[in-house]
Amino acid sequence: MRAAPTILHLDMDAFYASAEQAAKPSLRGKPVVVGGLGPRGVVATASYEARRFGVHSAMPMAQARRLAPNAAYLVPRFLLYRTVSDQVMELLGRLSPLVEPLSLDEAFVDLEAGGTADDTASALEIGEQLRTAIKAVTGLTGSVGLAGSKMLAKIASEEAKPNGLLLIEPGTERELLAPMSVRILPGVGPATADHLRRAGMTRVNDLVEAGEAELVRLLGKAHGGSLHRMAFGYDDRPVVAERDAKSVSVEDTFDADLHDRVRVRTEVERLADRCVQRLRGAGRSGRTVVLKVRRYDFSTLTRSETLRGPTDDPAVVREAAARLLEAVDTTGGVRLLGVGVTGLADYTQEDLFAQAAGEQAATGEAAEEETAAGGDGDKLVDGAREETRETAEQPAARRWPAGHDVRHDTYGHGWVQGSGVGRVTVRFEEPESAPGRVRTFRIDDPELQPAAPLPLVRNPVDYSSWPASLPKSLSGPVSSGGESRP
Incomplete structure (x- = not known):
């Protein structure tokens, strides 16, 4: 645990959906849902406008359509998301050599290791600058959490959403965590939370008062002991730059x-x-x-x-x-x-x-996991995706996936609004244009071809010398120790 809030956690706001809104002027301010559109598809991300209807990630797409029938439903464009993610990670790399990506839209940064922050004031300054840089380079917004540990920095960024910054002063962890739901702690999923609820523990302070021995009895030595430490705000995990894929x-x-x-x-x-x-x-x-x-x-x-x-x-x-x-x-x-x-x-x-064909290695092993009928189904949890045939990994499975880019010889760049019965409907617009017009074509129209995504910001601000010369203009809430200020 650190004496200064020099661990930063960045979480882009509704990343996939926000990227689609930035790319498609006609969808800005409207509910957008990104995910698999088939009968068994699930929601990858929902815009904040869609979340007001109760739509959230990991929800079956059929349920999302019932909750928000008028939302725009789009197939993911991972090429675009990876491009934007690379831009964001490049900015983070300028802050420190210790950047730990968790997914395309989320990462920890050790500001102390990069020499960019060593106290509360400098951490707040760099957090504000980072949000400004991300907006200028990608056109999107991200929420920033700052704290003396990874766990608290992640909690802070979640509390700061959307488009905000929250700094948790070291020493205030227990007071901040006490009234929060136990679900805020890493490793407490629905099953563990329900187990704790039956034992009368729903808030973090309940875990503190129960004591380590009781948590170990309920959850086992490793999980119970770890949860007890986290309830006090203890987390000494380092930011790891290289996370070797397993x-x-x-x-x-x-x-x-x-x-x-x-x-x-x-x-x-x-x-x-x-x-x-x-x-x-x-x-x-x-x-x-x-x-x-x-x-x-x-x-x-x-x-x-x-x-x-x-x-x-x-x-x-x-x-x-x-x-x-x-x-x-x-x-x-x-x-x-x-x-x-x-x-x-x-x-x-x-x-x-040489003898691999038809031969099973002597060290081969098999494992079987049986899940009861009606189990978890197809879901997206903590960024892990089950890719359907409607994702960008296989655009050929549908000639014209909803939301994907196209170019027409006469009308220029656009995106697929929908297709079926031998027709494809396209809205012609670009990230920096006004909302465009809609036209319908035959699916085999020779003038219409798939296209690569356009940059979300055509002429991004040059931050090659950042962080030294970054302007300090900023919009959105900034908080320190849980108290908001403009």
Whole structure:
């Protein structure tokens, strides 16, 4: 725990939805929902306008449509989101060599390690400057939390949303946390919270008063002890610049259950190829191939096979995944398939795979996890996505995904507002234009082609010398120790 609030947590505000609103002038100020649009799709992000109707991430898309029938429903554009994320992470890298990304839109920064802050005043100054820089470079807003630990910095950014800054002074942690729900603490999900509620503990102060022995009795030594320390505000985890990936995987949720065994195998092989593409893109290889199958009744099975050495050969991964599938009963239908590779390494051992075809390594292992019917279903939690065929990973699965970019030879750049019955409707506008006009074309119109996303800010302010020369203009709430000031 630090004596100065020099750990910063940045969380972009409704990131995917805000990026779509910035890119599409006609959607600004209106409810926007981003996610899989199929019958089994889930919400990735909802704009604040949509949240007023009760829509939130991880919600089934069908439920979101019932709550907000007039919202704009869009398929994710990960190419755009990654581009904006790179811009944000580059700004964070100017503050410190210790930047720990948690997802595309979230990261911790150790300001002390970068020499950019060493007390309350300098931390507040750099937090304000960062928000200004993000707005000028990306056109989007982010919320900033500052504290003496990672846990409290993250809590602060959540309390500051949207488009705000909150600083928690070291020494005030217990007083701040006491009235908060236990769900605010890391590791307290719905199940743990319900367990604590039945024991009469709903607020953080209840955990403090219960004592460590009681929490250990309820939750076990590791979890109970950790939760007791966090209730007092204790968290000494460092900001880690390099978080080594433990696995690479891809998943698809299907709009209708797959019953044809040949089709299931074809999909597994296709997923294996996509997985290897990501593996190679990360410059890695892997030793264990994992197959995930979610069946019609929501029961989920995983199977794994450990090879003789690490590989990035698509044929080897395909064949291993196919062998694993042979041991899985798909009777009744399959709603989700996934292929992953774990045991990552920075090298391959191709010579060890001459006999890989048709052979299961002696060290192969299998694991099965059964989830009761009606279980968690398809969900997005803590940034983990189950990608459906309507995501940007596979734009070819739908010729014209809603929200994706197009270009017409006559009308210029636009985005797909909807498609069906052989027609596609396009709104022609750009990030810095006025709301555009809508036109409808045949889906095979030769003048209409898919296009790459346009930058959200055409001429962003140059912050190459930042943070030394950053202007200090700012809008939005700024708070210190829980007290707001303009």
